[in-house]
Every structure is written in C-alpha cells, then in structure tokens.
Amino acid sequence: MTRVGDMDAEEFRREAHRIVDWIADYLAHPEKFRVLSSARPGDIRDALPASAPEHGEPFDRVFADFERTIVPGLTHWNHPGFFAYFATSASGPGILAETLAAGLNVQAMLWRTSPAATELEDVTLGWLARLIGLPPAFGGVIYDTASISTLHALACARTVSVPHIRSRGLSGTRGLRVYFSEDAHSSVEKAIVLLGIGLDGACRIPVDARRAMRVEALERAIEEDLSAGRTPAAVVATAGTTSTTAVDPVAPIADVCRRHDLWLHVDAAYAGAAAMLPECRQWFDGMERADSIVINPHKWLFTPFDLSVLFCRRMDVLHETFSLVPEYLRTPESPRVRNLMDTGIQLGRRFRALKLWMILRYFGADGIRARLAEHMRLARLFASWVDADQDFERLADVPFSVVCFRCAPARVPEQALDALNEQLLDRVNASGEVFLSHTKLDGKLALRLAVCQIRTTESHVAQAWELLSREAAIVLSSASPERP
Numbered sequence: 221m222t223r224v225g226d227m228d229a230e231e232f233r234r235e236a237h238r239i240v241d242w243i244a245d246y247l248a249h250p251e252k253f254r255v256l257s258s259a260r261p262g263d264i265r266d267a268l269p270a271s272a273p274e275h276g277e278p279f280d281r282v283f284a285d286f287e288r289t290i291v292p293g294l295t296h297w298n299h300p301g302f303f304a305y306f307a308t309s310a311s312g313p314g315i316l317a318e319t320l321a322a323g324l325n326v327q328a329m330l331w332r333t334s335p336a337a338t339e340l341e342d343v344t345l346g347w348l349a350r351l352i353g354l355p356p357a358f359g360g361v362i363y364d365t366a367s368i369s370t371l372h373a374l375a376c377a378r379t380v381s382v383p384h385i386r387s388r389g390l391s392g393t394r395g396l397r398v399y400f401s402e403d404a405h406s407s408v409e410k411a412i413v414l415l416g417i418g419l420d421g422a423c424r425i426p427v428d429a430r431r432a433m434r435v436e437a438l439e440r441a442i443e444e445d446l447s448a449g450r451t452p453a454a455v456v457a458t459a460g461t462t463s464t465t466a467v468d469p470v471a472p473i474a475d476v477c478r479r480h481d482l483w484l485h486v487d488a489a490y491a492g493a494a495a496m497l498p499e500c501r502q503w504f505d506g507m508e509r510a511d512s513i514v515i516n517p518h519k520w521l522f523t524p525f526d527l528s529v530l531f532c533r534r535m536d537v538l539h540e541t542f543s544l545v546p547e548y549l550r551t552p553e554s555p556r557v558r559n560l561m562d563t564g565i566q567l568g569r570r571f572r573a574l575k576l577w578m579i580l581r582y583f584g585a586d587g588i589r590a591r592l593a594e595h596m597r598l599a600r601l602f603a604s605w606v607d608a609d610q611d612f613e614r615l616a617d618v619p620f621s622v623v624c625f626r627c628a629p630a631r632v633p634e635q636a637l638d639a640l641n642e643q644l645l646d647r648v649n650a651s652g653e654v655f656l657s658h659t660k661l662d663g664k665l666a667l668r669l670a671v672c673q674i675r676t677t678e679s680h681v682a683q684a685w686e687l688l689s690r691e692a693a694i695v696l697s698s699a700s701p702e703r704p
C-alpha cells in the first residue's frame with residue numbers, strides 16, 4: 221500500500237546531515253566547479269524524464285540525480301570567481317537562517333500567523349536603517365527583489381498623484397510622468413508599464429560625463445511637462461547604477477522633488493549597503509530626504525537570494541495603496557499590530573527577516589564594513605592594473621566595487637574593438653574559472669568586473685586579470701589590424 225504522511229524523523233535526520241555535509245564541502249571548495257555552467261540549451265531537460273514518477277523513490281536516488289544532472293547545469297553564484305552582474309553571496313549564517321526558515325515554514329501574512337517574524341522584520345530593518353544613516357521617520361518592508369520594491373514605491377507615488385486611483389483607476393488622469401536617468405535599471409520601466417502609466421510616461425533624463433543624472437535636464441523636463449498639462453508624479457534617482465555604479469546627485473534631485481512636490485524614490489539596490497561606511501556616506505547625501513529607498517541585502521550584504529528592503533517615509537501611503545482586508549483575515553489585535561499583508565501585493569510572506577538578523581549579528585557592523593571595504597580595495601586594485609596596461613582602457617570611475625573596462629590597444633581600429641572584446645569575454649568565461657559580464661557605454665562594449673562575492677580574495681581578482689591578459693594576447697595575435 222502507498223505510504224502516507226511525511227518522511228520519518230530518522231530518515232530526515234540522516235538526509236539532513238548528509239546535505240549539510242554536502243553544502244559544507246561545496247562552500248569550502250566552490251572552485252572545484254566551473255563558475256559558468258557549460259550546459260547547452262535543453263541539456264538538463266533532455267536528461268530528465270518527461271513525467272513525474274508514479275511511485276515514490278528513495279531519497280538516495282533523488283540526491284544522486286541532483287549531483288549527476290542538476291549540479292553540472294548550475295552557474296555557481298557562490299564561486300569566488302563570480303564577477304558578473306552583482307553576485308549574491310550566500311554567507312554561512314545566511315544559509316543556516318534559510319535552513320531554519322524552511323524548517324519552520326512560517327507564513328507571516330498577519331501578526332498572529334507569526335508574531336516573531338513580523339516584529340523581527342521591524343527590529344532588523346530599524347537596525348539597518350540606523351546603520352546606513354536614515355532618520356527614524358523611515359519604516360521598512362522586506363520583499364523578494366528590488367524590482368518589486370520599486371514597483372511598490374512607484375505605486376505609492378501614483379496613489380499620491382491620483383487620489384482616486386483605488387476607486388476609478390487612472391481614468392481622467394492626464395499623462396502621469398516618472399523621471400529617471402538613462403542609466404536607471406529596467407525595473408523602473410517595468411513598474412511604469414505594470415502600474416498603467418505606460419511607457420509614454422517614462423521620461424529618461426540624460427547623464428553627464430560621470431554618468432550621473434543631469435539635474436538641470438530633470439528640472440527642464442518637469443517644467444515642459446507641466447506646461448503641456450501632464451502630471452509629474454515621481455523621480456527615481458539611482459545610487460549605484462547597474463552598468464557602472466554611477467551615483468545620481470540625490471540632494472539636488474531631492475530639492476527638485478520638494479519644489480515640485482514629487483515622490484522621490486532612490487534605487488540603491490546594489491550600493492546602498494556601502495552607506496554603512498563613513499568614507500562612502502558622501503555618495504548618499506540627500507538619501508535621507510527621499511520618500512522611499514530600495515536596498516538589496518542579497519546584492520552586497522551577504523544575504524542568500526532573495527531579500528530586498530524598501531524603506532519608506534510614508535508608510536501610511538504604502539498601507540493605503542496595498543491594504544485590503546477580507547472578513548476571513550480580520551483579527552482582534554489588528555489595529556494595535558502590524559500585519560505584513562497590508563504593505564504589499566502578496567498576502568503570504570516568507571520569513572526573510574531571520575537571515576538578515578542572523579547575518580547582522582554574526583558579522584556585526586564592523587565585520588560587514590570590513591568586507592565591503594575589502595571589496596572596494598580589490599576593485600581599485602584591479603582598476604590600477606587596467607590603468608597601467610596600455611592594451612587596456614578603463615571606461616568609468618570606480619566609486620564602489622565594479623570596474624568597467626575593455627581591451628583597446630592603440631593598433632586596433634575603434635570599429636573592431638567590440639568584436640575583439642566580445643571574443644575576449646567569451647574566452648575568459650569559457651575557462652570556467654571566472655565569470656564576467658558586459659555592458660554598453662556610449663556605444664562601446666565594456667567588460668564589467670564586480671567584486672561582491674563574500675568568498676572572493678585578492679588571489680581571485682589577480683587570477684581574473686592574468687586570464688584576461690593571457691586571453692587578450694591570444695585574441696590580439698590572431699587578428700589585429702592597425703588603427704588608422
């Protein structure tokens with residue numbers, strides 16, 4: 221007869237020990253895996269049966285298939301040679317907290333469905349707010365990703381601009397406008413689409429030579445929209461853009477927002493953690509005047525994916541925008557407690573605060589600052605190697621831990637450089653030792669090295685540079701027409 225009920229306690233204990241041992245070995249030697257998977261499209265699907273098993277299988281067999289089929293198809297974000305995008309770091313305390321959260325399976329939609337999860341979220345975000353220098357006026361909410369945090373922030377801006385949004389939607393509204401720099405993350409435009417504002421309401425402001433938003437162009441765009449009868453609603457300033465980590469001038473942008481009564485959202489998804497460092501505070505000047513701010517601990521605060529924080533000065537607006545309570549979710553303590561379902565689109569809420577709390581306690585503020593400072597030192601060191609090599613060229617400043625550069629020997633014509641760098645990137649990534657990503661800056665293909673993985677040390681950065689130099693020499697020897 222088919223067994224019912226869960227895995228028994230002894231089997232669970234045995235398998236859990238095996239898995240913890242596996243993870244501990246994996247984290248001790250992530251380099252034994254290729255950082256970028258060499259899987260081809262369809263490889264993993266083809267290796268798996270088309271339908272689920274009719275009868276249950278021993279965990280042993282399932283785990284063997286995990287090792288044989290799944291692991292080779294992974295790109296290893298825990299690898300110290302992961303320099304692409306912004307690495308997410310699954311730190312030890314973060315993994316342990318996630319394990320506990322999975323075991324507890326808490327769903328914190330209401331205070332009573334888990335008082336500790338609700339209150340720990342408040343307390344931990346209060347700690348984080350103080351660490352990055354925000355005043356007590358800010359409340360906070362944890363979501364999964366920055367894209368969702370920004371969606372919620374812009375939904376608040378829409379509520380303020382269109383007070384009848386809940387009853388009549390956008391009807392009768394004339395051209396809502398949201399302003400953000402050319403280099404802002406695509407999640408801003410996605411939010412604009414989802415909120416019914418439409419891409420006609422998306423206003424990209426040009427950037428200056430340092431790739432920061434031009435404030436006079438912002439002011440001009442707002443004035444033009446006002447004279448045309450459109451409705452400016454919000455400005456998104458980015459502190460640490462995705463391509464180069466450039467920082468928009470938040471304080472002057474806050475002045476513009478105050479003058480025109482606009483919602484200011486600061487996207488500090490990657491760089492926000494650096495506000496914990498006194499030497500970086502200048503970059504975040506004015507952030508304390510924002511209406512909302514997003515910071516992703518899963519980007520540069522050693523938190524396993526996923527955890528994004530939205531700090532909001534107008535929690536009443538967030539509540540007004542997202543609270544909708546059916547009878548079956550009413551509780552007697554409701555007016556006195558916070559119910560997390562009231563500040564977001566989701567009803568169900570994972571216990572994400574546990575990992576941030578354990579990480580802040582385990583490393584301490586000084587431990588986190590030391591790790592962030594080390595990543596910035598490593599990025600500057602890499603940038604110094606780029607600067608000193610006449611075959612390479614740096615393409616942006618390095619305010620934090622990302623370096624944008626390319627191979628650009630004087631003898632190679634400009635029009636051949638994109639193809640050359642593409643080839644170089646492919647060769648370096650094919651090594652399986654490092655993984656870098658790319659971007660385009662002023663039409664030029666730029667390679668991008670981001671140091672934010674907690675296991676990355678100077679030797680890994682040096683290895684990346686040696687590999688780049690070696691592969692560049694090979695690419696250049698195979699084709700290098702003279703620059704005219």
Ligand code: PLP
Nearest residue numbers: 365366367405407461462487489
């Ligand atoms: N904002 C910035 C500045 C980013 O760099 C990114 C992603 O890299 C995002 C937002 C989106 O992040 P998420 O994947 O958490 O939605």
